[in-house]
Amino acid sequence: MDDREKYIAISCLPKLNTAQRLKLVSLPVDIDQLLSLDADILKTVLDMKDITSLKRKAAPQWYESFLSWYEKPGNRVTCYGEPAYPKSLLHIQNPPFLLCHKGPLTFREPSLSIVGTRNASERALIAAFSLGLECGDSGTPVISGFARGIDKASHEGCIAAEGNTMAVLGGGLGNLPIRDELLIDRILENGGSCVSEFHPSSAPIAWRYPLRNRIISALSPVTIVIQAPCGSGALLTADLALRQGRDVMVHEAGVMGNGSAGTKKLSEDGAIVVRGLSDIAKHASVEYKASRTVIVSSRNDHGWYPFRLGCHTFGFADFP
Secondary structure, three states: OOOOHHHHHHHHOOOOHHHHHHHHHOOOOOOOHHHHHOHHHHHHHHHHOOOOOOOOOOOOHHHHHHHHHHOOOOOOOEOOOOOOOOOHHHOOOOOOOOOEEEEEOOOOOOEEEOOOOOOHHHHHHHHHHHHHHHHHHHHOOEEEEOOOOOOHHHHHHHHOOOEEEEEEOOOOOOOOOHHHHHHHHHHHOOEEEEOOOOOOOOOOOOOHHHHHHHHHHOOOOEEOOOOHHHHOOOHHHHHHHHHHHHHHHHHHHHHHOOOOHHHHHHHHHOOOEEEHHHHHHHHHHOOOOOOEEEEOOOOOOOOOEEEEEEEEEEEOOOOO
């Protein structure tokens, strides 16, 4: 039995944390036995008082569908403790038991996590795309959550400058709409990756996003919140970053106007306000390589301004 297949089988048992799953890894049993463990054995091994909530009947079907995804070209699985498993995730609360991914799990350091609201203002979208461009230009990998709005604008900016970006998903990698697969393909073509700790067939439902957020914040030493209203998931990511000992900064585009109450509060609480990667490099506790300055035009100019987002075009101040 392949160790990775054993991890996959254990991941298909619901409602267990990583510590409990790692206990099951050490059991001298095969896949079929793992997927149909006697209740008393589970109760003893996992030291659980009540296992009635563990709905295990579907586990064999989940395992087979997971294997079907894993066997397709380009689909990878990295398990907790393997050399390729990101070291920055090892010591967070309840680290992922395994990670499904397309593309690499690690890039050059340091990376930058960029987050924000789905319902972003035009100003904030321009800021996210511009910061992504700067990161791509400087060789700084971008980590974000692939949601519409700020996340996708930062991914788009980074790959426009042929940079590496990682999309951390709140659902399974085998459950992507066609429109999202096209952007994922562009990310992969530029040497980036997409990652999920969930079963490939998992739907992107609300409770999975906070779990995704702890990965986004942990993978970078700095998290930038572009724009966030009160109650935004981006604020949860910022809180997780602080709890994990990471720096949190806010973009100036997100401290004014409608939909910016959360980012404004972060700045009032002491988060540094930045305009771009050069500002981040000045204040971060790690060394970022500053990029050229991004310039933005509302004209349809594809010469001096070779990158585009909506009706705006972008270029660098010293672009030839």
